[in-house]
Amino acid sequence: MTTITHIPLTDIDDHAMIRDRSHRDQTTLVELTASIRAIGLRLPVEVMAVEVVAGGPPYALLSGLRRITAFRALAAEGGPDAIPALIRPPMSRAEALAAVIEENEIREPLSAWERGRVIHIAHEEALFDTIEAAAEAMTS
Numbered sequence: 001m002t003t004i005t006h007i008p009l010t011d012i013d014d015h016a017m018i019r020d021r022s023h024r025d026q027t028t029l030v031e032l033t034a035s036i037r038a039i040g041l042r043l044p045v046e047v048m049a050v051e052v053v054a055g056g057p058p059y060a061l062l063s064g065l066r067r068i069t070a071f072r073a074l075a076a077e078g079g080p081d082a083i084p085a086l087i088r089p090p091m092s093r094a095e096a097l098a099a100v101i102e103e104n105e106i107r108e109p110l111s112a113w114e115r116g117r118v119i120h121i122a123h124e125e126a127l128f129d130t131i132e133a134a135a136e137a138m139t140s
Contacts, residue, residue, distance in 0.1 A: 004044050006082040007059060009075055012047055014068050016060035017093070017100055033070040037079070041067060044084035046103070048096060062088060062096055063103040094127040098137050115139070 045064030052058050061068060064085075071083045091099070101110065101118065110118075119134045128134035 004084050004086060006080075007047065007085045007087075008082045009068070009072055010081075011057050012045070012059045012061050012068060012083070012085070013050070013057040014061040014065055016050060016057075017062065017096055029066060029069060032066055033073050036067070036070050037074060041071070041084055043067070044086050046086045046088055048088045048090055059085075059087070060096070062100055092127075093125075094122070094137060097122055097127060101138055 043064070045067050046062040047059040048062055049058055050060045068083060071080070075081045088099075097118070115138060119131060119138050122128055122134045122138070123131050128137060
């Protein structure tokens with residue numbers, strides 16, 4: 001059974017993972033923020049615990065970048081400073097990246113450019129030994 005936990009926004013690093021989207025639509029972000037303000041958050045973000053480096057946040061964001069961005073905007077207006085989150089079991093950065101992409105593609109497929117960019121970055125960061133291995137992990 002997975003439990004939803006409220007985690008302080010300051011405890012989540014939303015840039016710990018390579019992000020697969022190259023563009024954020026500000027109009028839909030404003031709409032999401034208004035929706036959360038009016039009816040609350042319907043779907044928690046997903047995080048995983050990470051090794052804390054130099055006092056950094058103890059969690060890395062896996063899914064919910066738009067949701068946490070909206071929540072941060074609401075917190076700046078005096079709203080809650082903690083967000084409902086599912087804490088996923090630890091996994092390698094490569095597995096986490098594949099999970100990020102899988103979750104995002106449910107909402108909207110990646111463009112060929114976005115997929116190629118994330119594959120290239122994943123290989124450069126040594127998450128995969130070869131470009132081919134990165135491509136296979138990001139497309140399966």
